[in-house]
Amino acid sequence: xxxxxxxxxxxxxxxxxxxxxxxxxxxxxxxxxxxxxxxxxxxxxxxxxxxxxxxxxxxxxxxxxxxxxxxxxxxxxxxxxxxxxxxxxxxxxxxxxxxxxxxxxxxxxxxxxxxxxxxxxxxxxxxxxxxxxxxxxxxxxxxxxxxxxxxxxxxxxxxxxxxxxxxxxxxxxxxxxxxxxxxxxxxxxxxxxxxxxxxxxxxxxxxxxxxxxxxxxxxxxxxxxxxxxxxxxxxxxxxxxxxxxxxxxxxxxxxxxxxxxxxxxxxxxxxxxxxxxxxxxxxxxxxxxxxxxxxxxxxxxxxxxxxxxxxxxxxxxxxxxxxxxxxxxxxxxxxxxxxxxxxxxxxxxxxxxxxxxxxxxxxxxxxxxxxxxxxxxx
Amino acid sequence: xxxxxxxxxxxxxxxxxxxxxxxxxxxxxxxxxxxxxxxxxxxxxxxxxxxxxxxxxxxxxxxxxxxxxxxxxxxxxxxxxxxxxxxxxxxxxxxxxxxxxxxxxxxxxxxxxxxxxxxxxxxxxxxxxxxxxxxxxxxxxxxxxxxxxxxxxxxxxxxxxxxxxxxxxxxxxxxxxxxxxxxxxxxxxxxxxxxxxxxxxxxxxxxxxxxxxxxxxxxxxxxxxxxxxxxxxxxxxxxxxxxxxxxxxxxxxxxxxxxxxxxxxxxxxxxxxxxxxxxxxxxxxxxxxxxxxxxxxxxxxxxxxxxxxxxxxxxxxxxxxxxxxxxxxxxxxxxxxxxxxxxxxxxxxxxxxxxxxxxxxxxxxxxxxxxxxxxxxx
Numbered sequence: 001x002x003x004x005x006x007x008x009x010x011x012x013x014x015x016x017x018x019x020x021x022x023x024x025x026x027x028x029x030x031x032x033x034x035x036x037x038x039x040x041x042x043x044x045x046x047x048x049x050x051x052x053x054x055x056x057x058x059x060x061x062x063x064x065x066x067x068x069x070x071x072x073x074x075x076x077x078x079x080x081x082x083x084x085x086x087x088x089x090x091x092x093x094x095x096x097x098x099x100x101x102x103x104x105x106x107x108x109x110x111x112x113x114x115x116x117x118x119x120x121x122x123x124x125x126x127x128x129x130x131x132x133x134x135x136x137x138x139x140x141x142x143x144x145x146x147x148x149x150x151x152x153x154x155x156x157x158x159x160x161x162x163x164x165x166x167x168x169x170x171x172x173x174x175x176x177x178x179x180x181x182x183x184x185x186x187x188x189x190x191x192x193x194x195x196x197x198x199x200x201x202x203x204x205x206x207x208x209x210x211x212x213x214x215x216x217x218x219x220x221x222x223x224x225x226x227x228x229x230x231x232x233x234x235x236x237x238x239x240x241x242x243x244x245x246x247x248x249x250x251x252x253x254x255x256x257x258x259x260x261x262x263x264x265x266x267x268x269x270x271x272x273x274x275x276x277x278x279x280x281x282x283x284x285x286x287x288x289x290x291x292x293x294x295x296x297x298x299x300x301x302x303x304x305x306x307x308x309x310x311x312x313x314x315x316x317x318x319x320x321x322x323x324x325x326x327x328x329x330x331x332x333x334x335x336x337x338x339x340x341x342x343x344x345x346x347x348x349x350x351x352x353x354x355x356x357x358x359x360x361x362x363x364x365x366x367x368x369x370x371x372x373x374x375x376x377x378x
Numbered sequence: 379x380x381x382x383x384x385x386x387x388x389x390x391x392x393x394x395x396x397x398x399x400x401x402x403x404x405x406x407x408x409x410x411x412x413x414x415x416x417x418x419x420x421x422x423x424x425x426x427x428x429x430x431x432x433x434x435x436x437x438x439x440x441x442x443x444x445x446x447x448x449x450x451x452x453x454x455x456x457x458x459x460x461x462x463x464x465x466x467x468x469x470x471x472x473x474x475x476x477x478x479x480x481x482x483x484x485x486x487x488x489x490x491x492x493x494x495x496x497x498x499x500x501x502x503x504x505x506x507x508x509x510x511x512x513x514x515x516x517x518x519x520x521x522x523x524x525x526x527x528x529x530x531x532x533x534x535x536x537x538x539x540x541x542x543x544x545x546x547x548x549x550x551x552x553x554x555x556x557x558x559x560x561x562x563x564x565x566x567x568x569x570x571x572x573x574x575x576x577x578x579x580x581x582x583x584x585x586x587x588x589x590x591x592x593x594x595x596x597x598x599x600x601x602x603x604x605x606x607x608x609x610x611x612x613x614x615x616x617x618x619x620x621x622x623x624x625x626x627x628x629x630x631x632x633x634x635x636x637x638x639x640x641x642x643x644x645x646x647x648x649x650x651x652x653x654x655x656x657x658x659x660x661x662x663x664x665x666x667x668x669x670x671x672x673x674x675x676x677x678x679x680x681x682x683x684x685x686x687x688x689x690x691x692x693x694x695x696x697x698x699x700x701x702x703x704x705x706x707x708x709x710x711x712x713x714x715x716x717x718x719x720x721x722x723x724x725x726x727x728x729x730x731x732x733x734x735x736x737x738x739x740x741x742x743x744x745x746x747x748x749x750x751x752x753x754x755x756x
Contacts, residue, residue, distance in 0.1 A: 004701045021399050024422055027701065027718025027731065044402055044422055283712060292709060301712035305683065323382045323405065331670060334661060334679035340405025353405065 006031050007291065008066025008089075010053065012039030014341040014351065015072040015271045018279070020044060022288040031065040033058070040341045041072075053080040063089050070248060070294050074102045074269050075148055092294040093248045093269045100244040101269050105146045105179040107244075114243040116236050117263050119255075120182040124168075128180075130161040137182045143167040146177040155214070157183070184263060186255035190223060191274035192237045194250045195289040197296045201241065202289075203234045204282060204302045209253065209274050215349065216273045219311040220366065221281060221304065225256075233262055240267055249290040251275055273313070273351070278302075280337045281309030281358050308362045312369040314353035314376055316346035324353065325377035335359045336372055346378050353378070384409050385669065386444025386467075388431065390417030392719040392729065393450040393649045396657070398422060400666040409443040411436070418719045419450075431458040441467050448626060448672050452480045452647050453526055470672040471626045471647045478622040479647050483524045483557040485622075492621040494614050495641050497633075498560040502546075506558075508539040515560045521545040524555040533592070535561070562641060564633035568601060569652035570615045572628045573667040575674045579619065580667075581612045582660065582680045587631070587652050593727065594651045597689040598744065599659060599682065603634075611640055618645055627668040629653055651691070651729070656680075658715045659687030659736050684736045688743040690751045692731035694724035702731065703755035713737045714750055724756050731756070 005028045009016040012034030020030040020041050031047035032039065042048040047065050051058030053076050063069065068090040071081075081095035100110045108121045122128075122136050124143075133141060143164065145154035154174060156167035171178055189211065193204040205222035212218075223230075237252045244267070251272020253265040275286035284292075284300025292299055314324070322345050330338040340353040355372055357365040383406045387394040390412030398408045398419050409425035410417065420426040425443050429436030431454050441447065446468040449459075459473035478488045486499045500506075500514050502521075511519060521542065523532035532552060534545035549556055567589065571582040583600035590596075601608075615630045622645070629650020631643040653664035662670075662678025670677055692702070700723050708716040718731040733750055735743040 017402070021402060024395070024399060024720070025717055026705075027720045029421065029720070043407065043424060046421060046424055046426065048424065298706050298709040300709065303712075327404075328676055331676040331678065334681075339403055342402070342405045342407070 003067070004029065005067045005295065006047065006065060007294070008033070008062060008069040009041060009072055010069065010076050011072035012042035012048075013072055014040050014339075014343075016041035017044065017341060018276075018285075018287045018339070019070075019072070019271060019290050022285065023291045025288070026291060028291070031062060033062045038344055040343060043342070053077070056083060059083065060087065063087050068092065068294060070290070071098075072270055074098060076102075078102060093244075093246050097244045097246045097269055101246075101267060103146045103177075104144060104149065104266065105177075107267065108179075108181075110243055111240060111264055111267075114239060116240055116243065117261070119184050119263050119265075122180050124178045124180055130158070130164045133158075133164070133180050137180055140183045142181045142183055143171060144179055144181055145171050145175040146179055148175050153214075184255050185258045186263075187258055187260075188223070188256040189265070190225075190233060190254040190256055190262075191219070191272070192233060192252050192254075193272060193275035193278065193286045193302075194237050194241045194246075194252065195286070195293050195299055195302070196241055196247050196250075197293040197299060198247070199296070200299045201238055202299050202302050203237055204275060204278055204286065205304060206230050206233050207274055207277070213349070215313070215315065215351075217313055217315075218366070218369065219274050219277055219309075220362065221277050221309045221311075229256075229260075229262065236262070236264065240264060244269070248293050249275070249286050273354075276339070276354050277309040277311040277356050277358075279339075280356050281306060306358045307360045308365055309356055309358045310362070310365040310369045311354055311356045312373045313351055314340075314355065314373060314378055316348050316350040316352050317378055319345075319347050321346040321378060326375055329375040330355055330372050333357070333368060333372060335365065335368065381445070382407065383445045383673065384425065384443060385672070386411070386440060386447040387419060387450055388447065388454050389450035390420040390426075391450055392418050392717075392721075394419035395422065395719060396654075396663075396665045396717070397448075397450070397649060397668050400663065401669045403666070404669060406669070409440060411440045416722055418721060421720070431455070434461065437461065438465065441465050446470065446672060448668070449476075450648055452476060454480075456480060471622075471624050475622045475624045475647055479624075479645060481524045481555075482522060482527065482644065483555075485645065486557075486559075488621055489618060489642055489645075492617060494618055494621065495639070497562050497641050497643075500558050502556045502558055508536070508542045511536075511542070511558050515558055518561045520559045520561055521549060522557055522559055523549050523553040524557055526553050531592075562633050563636045564641075565636055565638075566601070566634040567643070568603075568611060568632040568634055568640075569597070569650070570611060570630050570632075571650060571653035571656065571664045571680075572615050572619045572624075572630065573664070573671050573677055573680070574619055574625050574628075575671040575677060576625070577674070578677045579616055580677050580680050581615055582653060582656060582664065583682060584608050584611050585652055585655070591727070593691070593693065593729075595691055595693075596744070596747065597652050597655055597687075598740065599655045599687045599689075607634075607638075607640065614640070614642065618642060622647070626671050627653070627664050651732075654717070654732050655687040655689040655734050655736075657717070658734050659684060685738045686740045686743055687734055687736045688740070688747045689732055689734045690747040691729055692718075692733065692751065692754055692756055694726050694728040694730050695756055697723075697725050699724040699756060704753055707753040708733055708750050711735070711746060711750060713743065713746065
């Protein structure tokens, strides 16, 4: 790298911000495109572009400000990434990768074609009936938006003709194209972070994730599981990233089914909530490795520096508060690290920050995490 | 803390930048005043004020942008801090503390009055002769600028009448007021970081520092020394901070003399080069504790998370290069962490970044640090 580098990030939320902080540590500059002003990442750079990817005038100015471009969510239509690539900009992950991931039906199809384990799924069109679907997926299944789904938005549980119609009506408000997926009975949810540059591919430890109202609530690193299963998860995580021709950081979520089978639930082509613990608990965080990987710099060690880490999300408990109250409770705990994203205001259920605890006693860390989370008023 | 907070920092160099990154982690905003545009900290905020403390118009706008004010060097004349305080702004450390530190003669005098161990010193005025000084300090002593000295600038070794005159002429170019100090023969140089808020005061481990051409080159944490000496260093470090009514982070440097005596060399009312290792090697870095202490938030643990840490400075080896070459060599080493400050250009001897290695084998870390430092082209 002979020149000073400015990394352009599509999106200005907490993932962009935490990547930006690592880019700054390494001496790079940052450029942010976000729909509104004063986003968490937008306000920590002078290169803040306000607008969105469908406005090619602003997109082009943004592109001109950046040496290369990355993203913090998979919802940017891959055609806009193709436009950026047509300007001669390197985009990581590429439009091709995003095209294979952002439509969940294509994502599942791509994984299945590569012989990777996914739940049964069926595409939906105007002729689809409950009878067709239930024959293939069982009486109870999940209707899903093919695009733009997150944190449970875009999912609908179906168990008869009536709920199928209700589901189609409800989900179509958000996004027209739908598909249906087998209802998987699982013991645990697992996740892993994979990072890849042109020469190397590395995995972080496999973690257990606990959801609350479909939002990631608690992450426990590492998960206790037999070695064969752990190695299998790592192997298929790497194969999944290769299947979508992915470079950069990927978060991949799995089910451990009641029958002890591993199924890939979904993959995200970006830094991931289930990898926030890596900031304090690993030699190199997912955010620093994100920056390293998109620049094709040597990847850092993904090993943990202590026995366990527990991450708990701080979700908004009120509407409108502009700064969390009582963070002192967390700061007093020498095992706890708090991150506040700096969003302009709280909203019930909104991700506003997180706490990571690092130490040797897993159950104690989980207990402390829950106590501390309850103390923060936000 | 009910309101969103913007922390104003006087100065936009690497110390301001590394503090800013921790403030961002905790959800605060940052405002920077620096003489030139695009300073390391100035360019990572939209609140970048260009000008300096003697321009009260810009100083007042800067003050208005900030909830409270701190600083990254002790060269800001304390009268300008009094002006900020007269506007009703909280300044940490205060104008009072800075007035007791920035003039090294007053600093030494304050420490001595508090019965803290310092080398012998004598003030200099127009009547001073070599004979007077040598009677009190010995044949060989050091002439020093009372203000604005750093990295050896502002020091002159004197051993006869002639070199005294030469020294006075040379140093007066920089700053008119001088004093003279005993030439201390020492075995080692030590340093410690102290952090204090209204309720707590904490010390980091005592470290060994190795200078090269009067610039901090290598820091080894912790130093191997008998417990009585270590406790004594910690005790007088705390007393020194109290002696100057200090709050915030302080870096204090010591000599371990040939006679095994500890003398305070100097103290800096800010985050310190000898504390950079704390970013990766301690539970809470000096920069996060700086932010916590000025906001009177609970201080984080200052304990190390591994056995040893070694920090080596990356000093400019060329003039004009705008980005370091071959950082890959460092990124490949899983024990090494690199920080690049993002200065607009290199200059021979300029502090442009640093590398910290963390691990269990001290000699191996020192060896690796020196090898890696040589590989970077900057």
